[in-house]
Each structure stands twice: as C-alpha cells, then as structure tokens.
Amino acid sequence: MTIAQGIAFGPSVTAEIESEVRRVLDSRADRVAALGSTAAQAWDLASRCLLGGKLLRPRLLIGAFDALRACPYPELPTDPGPSPSVSALQCRPEARDQAVRIAAGIELLHFAFLLHDDVIDGDLMRRGRPNFIGLLLEEWQAGSGAAGAEQATVASQLHAARSTAMLVGDLLLSAAHQIFFSAALPSDSHSRLLEQLDRAVMESVSGELTDVALGAGRVHSGLAEVVEMSRQKTATYSFELPLHSAAILSGASPETEAILGRAGALLGLAYQLQDDLLSTFGRSDEHGKDAYSDLREGKETAIIALARRTSAWPLIEPHFGAGDLSSQEGATVRSLLSVCGAEGEIRALIDELSANARELVAAEPMLIGPDMARLLDELIEALDGRRS
Template sequence: MIGLTLDRAVASGAGTVDEVLDAFFADRVQRATAHGDDYTRLWEAARDATAGGKRIRPELALAAYSAFADAGSVAGSLDGSVDAGSVDAVRLAAAFELLHTAFLMHDDVIDHDLVRRGVPNVAGRFALDAIGRGLSTARAHEYGEASAILAGDLLISSAHRLVAELDAPRGIRNRLLEIIDECVFLAAAGEHADVHQAGAAPGEREILTMIENKTASYSFSAPLQAGAVLAGAPADAVECLGEIGRELGVAFQLRDDVLGVYGTAAVTGKSVFGDLREGKETLLIAYARQHDAWSAVAGDFGRADLDDAAAGRLRATIESSGALARVEQLIAARCAGAIDAIAAAGLPARLRDGLSASARDCVERVR
C-alpha cells in the first residue's frame, strides 16, 4: 500500500492529521448546535465519513514536505521545538483529507450509493432517518442525497479555509491555494466526463484523460506538489512531482479497476459485481469491446440483477479478449514511467525511495 511506504511523522509535537481533523470537527459540531439538531447531525455525519480511510493523500503531502524541509534544514529547531512549517504541513495534509471525503460524498450521490466502507454513508444515514420519520422512500433518498451534497460542499470550503489560514508566507499560501483550486477544477472535469461516458463506449484516450483529472490530480499530483511547495522546494522539483503523481495516479486507478472485477471481496472490501452491475466504463471494458466475443456478453454488462454465472462470463470474456493483459501491461508501463521520472527528478533520497516503492506497489497490490 502507498501509505505504508511513505508513513513518517513530520516532527515531534506537530500533531497528527487525525488530531487536526478531530479538533476541526469538534469546533464545527459545536457551532452547528446553534442551528438545530439536524444540522448538528450533518456535521457529525461528515466527521464520521472521514474515519477509516487509507490517508494516502495526507501521507503524500507529509512525505514531500518532510523530505524537502529536512533537505533544507528547516523542519525543526535546535531546542527541539516544532516550527510553524511542520504544524502547517499537518494542517495542509488534513485539508487534502477533507477534499477527499467531500469528493467521495459527491461521488456517492452521483452513483446513488447509500453505503460506503460497509456502513451507511451520509446520504444513507439521512435517508434512513427520513424513512424513520415516515417519509416515502423516494423523498427519503432525495433528503439523503441533498444532505450529502451540502456536507461535501462544506468540506470543500473548509479545505480552502485550512490552507488560507496557514502561517506560511503569503506567496506560498497563494501557491498552495492555486494547487487546491486546480485539483478541484480538474476533479470536477474528470467526474463530469465519467458521468458522460456511462453507456457511451469511450475509447482509451478518453478514459485515461478522465482518470488523470478525476483521480490522479487531487490524489497524487496535488498533495505531492503542495507538500513540496510548503517546504520551499525548487520549482523544477515541484513540476516533476506533478508528472510523477499523474503516472502513479493512473496506475493506482487502473489497478483499482482490475480489482473491481477480479479482486476478492474479503480482501478489497468491495463487491466484485459492483463495477459490472453498474456498467462502469473502464479500460478493461473499452479493450474488451474491441473483440468479437464481447457481443455475446454485452447484454449482461450493466445489469442490476447480474448473477454469479453472468459475472463469470463477463470476466472470462474480458480475460480471453486480451483486455486484462493489456491493462496489466499499461499499469506496468505507467509504474515504470513513474520510476524513471522519480530517478531523473533529483528528489531527496527518502522521498525518491518511498515513491519508487509506491510505484512498485501499484503493480502488486491486492486491495
């Protein structure tokens, strides 16, 4: 897992991302009490939605910050106290976790999902609450989805505020806000393209562009670049981290797509029918469509009542068409490209080694 290869505390006393998030939500929940129980529950649901994640984005931001800060001898003072930059780094990392949680909330609404990580998500919690109050199922779902949209909006705004309140010099804060703004901009473009592609039989280029915008930008490139900017890294290194992040992000998402069809539910925590039932337009499907055998199983793809036998036929056809092998080759190529870019970027040794290990994990991970 990427988080395991880059896990490192920034500095003693700087606190952790979870501590920053706990304090943030405690303040928001307390403020919400002045506006009624429902609004308080909305913030409590948003708080709970941040629990249980892999924290990949915060770890990338912290890894980039600590590597360049240590290289510049600015991470800690001689008396052992923690400098403002280290505290800022943890708050910056927390901002990326808020963004991630917000995007998941909105993504669940778009997909009409009511469960996340095995429990009701924000939309699901408020839909169940509405059903308990006697609303119809349709009205309850509308209420749940509206609640999730609002919660996601609040967290996106909060992420911007966390960054705007950093102690860093104005020029660095402005650059960080530009990075946050751009990754939100690109993620929305990618999500919009993803919805547009449903049932549209997109090609390889369209799918890869969607992945770069929707996943790679905010999950990999932006955290790496933001951490480096906060630490005062050279502009050319920041630019290289953007490219490295794109390569890693695409490889990571392609592996997710493979696991979504060929993984084991007990390991991944996701249904192995989900993507096939949803009719998710991944590169596996785009490649499989190019083979004559696809026509025999095309009617099963996207069926809400997809059963074991039909799912097995789809998986077998994807594999026999050569689509699985082609995606595996592309994952390997993207990871190799990332490793080459990492080696050429002149990064601090710890960050170079951690990112290289992460690239290899993209090829080998099973969850």
C-alpha cells in the same frame, strides 16, 4: 496490502493527521450546531464517517514534506526575521504543523468528493458498508417516532438523505478551502498552493462530468477518453495535489515541484487503473466491494474500453450494465475480459506508468534527493503489491 500500508511513515504520522482532522471537525461543530439540529446531526455523522479512513492522501503529503525538508527542526531558530524566505519557513517547527493542517484539508476535500460521488451514483454502500447516505437513513429509521416521520415516504427520505450528503460535501469543500487560504506562506508560495487546490477541484469535477456523460452514452467511450477521465477524476487530487503541496510547503524549488507533479500524475493514473482492475478481478473480501458491481452498473472503465475493440465484446455487451447480473454471468464476463486481452493490456499500461515514474525520479537525483526518491520508490512498490 493497501497502498497507504506500503509506505513507510513515522509511528506518529497517522495520529498527527487524525488529531488535526478531528480538531478541524470539532472547531466547526459549534458553528454548525448554531444553524440548527438538522445541520448538527449531519455534521456529527460526517465527522464519524470521515475519521478512521486510510489517509492515503494526507500521509503522502506528510511523507513527501518530511523527505523534502532541508534540515531537522529542533536545531533551528524559531524566529527567522521579519521577512523569512521560503527555505527558512520550511525549517521552522510550525512549518510541520502547517503541513499537517493542509494534509487534513486534503482529507476533507477527499471525503467531500466521496459524498458527491455517492449522490451522483445513487449508492448507499461504500466498500461493503453503509455510506453516509445509508447511515443517515438508518438513523432516521431508528428515530421514526419523530414528529412528521409518519408522513415521510421512502422516496422522500432517500431524496432528503442524498440532498444532505451533497450539502455536507459543500460544507467540507468550504472547510478545505479555508484551511488552504489560511496557510501562512510568502505570497508567491501561497498563490501556488491555492492554484493547485483550484486545479485539483476543477479537474476532479471535469472528470466526474465526463464519467456521467460516459454512463449516459453522450461521450465516445474510447480508451483515450476513459483514461483522461480517470486521470482528472482521481490522479490530480489524490497524488498530484499532495505532492505539489508538500513541495511548496517545504520550500522545494519549482523544478523539484514540477518533477513531483509529473510523478504524481503517472502514479495517480496507475492507482486508478489498478482500482478498476481490483474491482473486476480482485477478491471482494480484500477490496471490500461487490465483485461485479462495476459490471452491473455499466461503469465505463479502461478495461471495458479495450474490450469493446475485441471480438469478445458481442458476448460481453448483453451483460454489461445488467442490474440482475448473476455471479455465474459475472464470472463468465470476467473470464472473457481476461481472455480477450483487456486485462493484460491494462496491467501492461500500469507497469509502463510505474516504469516511467521510476525513470523520471532516477533522471533527476539532485532535484529529488535520496529521501524523496526512496519515498516514491516505496509508493511504486506499494502500487505493485496493492490488493485493496
């Protein structure tokens, strides 16, 4: 089960988000096409790659928005007056449409980060399939009869594909910012929304920088450093940003927003730690990744940081980062990571984070409300049963 599947949504929520993502992509397609055929081809491929994802982040935003809204829309007036309050705005029918637009913007932000991440990591595959870079190379190879193609070397094609991914990621970041900037909100709420977007981008970049530095051995690979990297790189934009945005768009109080942000930080970190666990101990046919790719790449995860402290590390270290790691060697390392206690410690940390999130929600029932509490409980349950 994926975490998105574990959260209850109305039957039309996914269709709403997909439709809005498609509308945003299509609305920019003509503008991109006017820049030239190269840009148009890249945008078209990015659009095809982007559609059909799990939509975890936008679905979380809409689920939280619906749980927080104060009243059903059909019974409310559509014209609250010349200077509507936040609570009045969130009760209007168009407020739901605006939430869907922001949710689509977060999905564009997510895909932009994935493109940049694949460039940094030098990956051609994601979840067992060709990623944007890999698909672009396939398209170019299929059209190898094009003028100038015979002069292109494999290295130059790869450089061009990776550069294209980076630049398309920049376009998607710009599109996401434009969606947030265009939100029709009172000035204070709009400033808070933009501040959360800015924070999410800054922390994600900081987390990626730390990840790169860890891989190069430029940063101490202790547990605290790796956990903070995981929080910045994933938790902030994947959980905190959707929950903060939902609170702001729904007109929830700053106190409610703060609680949701803290819950998002806890659950987002649990999500990333669980992702590392699944990559090492999960079934590749369920999570879609090479069973030992993190070990072959020498990826600094919390599991590895814990293993470094144990007597098993001298047996693990020769295989860590070995590009030619065999399945048998990988299975041995995986067994050592379990026996040395690293696996158990990470599972205990995930359980602790989930328990802290439950306690946080239970402590403030009046601020959270029953519907939001139920959504967060479903989110925690989905984390517990996650396999991909």
